[in-house]
Amino acid sequence: QVSCAVEQPIVIGLAADSGCGKSTFMRRLTSVFGGAAEPPKGGNPDSNTLISDTTTVICLDDYHSLDRTGRKEKGVTALDPKANDFDLMYEQVKAIKEGKAIEKPIYNHVTGLLDPAELIQPPKIFVIEGLHPMYDERVRELLDFSIYLDISNEVKFAWKIQRDMAERGHSLESIKASIEARKPDFDAFIDPQKQYADAVIEVLPTQLIPDDNEGKVLRVKLIMKEGIKFFNPVYLFDEGSTINWIPCGRKLTCSYPGIKFSYGPDTYFGQEVSVLEMDGQFDRLDELIYVESHLSNLSTKFYGEVTQQMLKHADFPGSNNGTGLFQTIVGLKIRDLYEQIIAERAGVPAEAAKV
C-alpha cells in the first residue's frame, strides 16, 4: 500500500542565507510536485508556512527563541544558534517524520515577535527551509535529502542591492553595513552546513566576461554527492568523464558572452562529488531542450520536462541561467527520491509509487 506515504513524510532540508533564493527554489520544487503552495487557509496571515497537495514547507525562522527585541538586547543575530530553539526544532521535525501533527510557533517577520502556534499536519513531503536545517546533528539525521544554496559574496551583494534598494528603499551604505555585520555569524554558523548537503548549488560571478562586477551573468555549479541512496547525479554526455561544452553552434542562440557547460568528478570537503557547471545565460528558453537532450539521469517523466518546467516559470528569477536550471533539476531529483523511498517502504517497484 502506497498510502503509508501520508503517515510518514520524507523530510528535505534547504539551507541558505536569507535573500538567497530559497522561496524561489521552493516555488520551483512544489511545481514539480504538481501544485502551487499556498499559506495555510484561515490561519495567521503572517504564517511563513506554505502548503500544497503533497508538500508542506516550513521556515525555520519559526524556531527563533529570541524575538527581535530579545536579539537586540542580547546583541545576537538571527544566525546565532543562541537565538534559535534546536531542541524544539528537533522534537517537531521528528514528530512530523513519525506522522504526528505539531503545534509549531510562528516568527512574525512583520512585528519581529513570536506569534501563537499553528497546527501543522504531516504531509507527504516536509521541507524545512532556513538558516539552520543542517546545523543540529539530531535534525540533520532526520533529513532524507539536503540542499545548500551557496551564493558567493559578490552575487549576494548584487541581489541584496537589487532587492533592498529597489524594493525596500534602503541605502547602499546600510546594505553594505548589514551584510558586513552578518558576515562573522554567517561564516561561523551557516556556511559550514554546506559540507553536509547532498546537493549544493553554488552561484559565482561569470568567468566569460573579464573583471565582471555587475553580477548579472552567473556561473552556477551543481555539486552532487556520490553514493547517496536514491540519488544518481546528473551527467553530461559521458558519466564520470571530464567535459567542456560550448553549445553555441547551430542549435542554440548565444549572444555575448555565450554559454559554457562543464562536467566532471571532483572532491568537496573530502567527499566524492560530480559537478555540473553552467556559465552564461540562455537567450531563448525554448532552446533549452537542446541542452536537456544532452543531459542524463535527469529523473524526468517525459522528454523535455526540464524545459517545460523552466518555460512554465520563465518569470521567476534565474530562469535564463544555471540557478533556475539546476533548481529545477534538483526538484526533479527530489521527486524521484521520494518515489523510490515510498516504493521501497511499500515493497513495490518505483513505478507503482509515482506521484
Ligand code: ADP
Ligand atoms: P529567500 O527566500 O532566500 O529570502 P528569495 O527567493 O525571496 O530568497 O529571493 C530573494 C531575492 O533574491 C529575489 O527577490 C531576487 O531579487 C533575488 N534572487 C533570488 N534568486 C535569484 C536568481 N536565481 N537570480 C537572480 N536574482 C535572484
Ligand code: G6P
Ligand atoms: C529572519 C531572517 C534573518 C534576518 C532576521 C531579521 O530571522 O531569517 O536572516 O536577519 O529575520 O532580524 P532582525 O534582528 O533584523 O529583526
